Amino acid sequence: MHLLQRSSLFGSRRKGDFWLGSGQPSIADLSLVCEIMQLEVLDEKDRERRIVPYKRVLKWIDDTKNAMEPHFQEVHLILFKAKERFQKQKYAVGSSIPYRA
Numbered sequence: 001m002h003l004l005q006r007s008s009l010f011g012s013r014r015k016g017d018f019w020l021g022s023g024q025p026s027i028a029d030l031s032l033v034c035e036i037m038q039l040e041v042l043d044e045k046d047r048e049r050r051i052v053p054y055k056r057v058l059k060w061i062d063d064t065k066n067a068m069e070p071h072f073q074e075v076h077l078i079l080f081k082a083k084e085r086f087q088k089q090k091y092a093v094g095s096s097i098p099y100r101a
Contacts, residue, residue, distance in 0.1 A: 018064065025064050033064045037076055041083045043090075 019028045036057070039047050051058065065072045 018060070018067075025067050029060075029064050030068070033061055034075075036061060037079060040076075040079055041086060043087075 017023070018025045019032070020026045025033075036051070039051055042050070
């Protein structure tokens with residue numbers, strides 16, 4: 001079964017409920033959110049196709065991010081920089097390919 005499908009089996013979640021039912025993220029939350037955050041490197045279209053259908057997972061990601069700020073952004077800064085670099089490379093390669101009718 002796909003990881004996001006398993007993750008969306010949280011059941012009914014209230015604001016601030018994390019994997020272990022606590023009001024604070026556990027090591028399980030932090031570990032899983034870091035894995036899922038790797039999808040940020042994908043093109044926006046691919047990322048949306050893979051993660052947007054899982055609304056509860058998106059909410060849980062936001063809850064985890066909010067609970068861990070500002071450290072969450074600091075830890076994932078390298079990921080965001082890599083995404084920016086990959087996008088620049090993609091557009092540079094795409095613009096250098098000659099158009100053929």
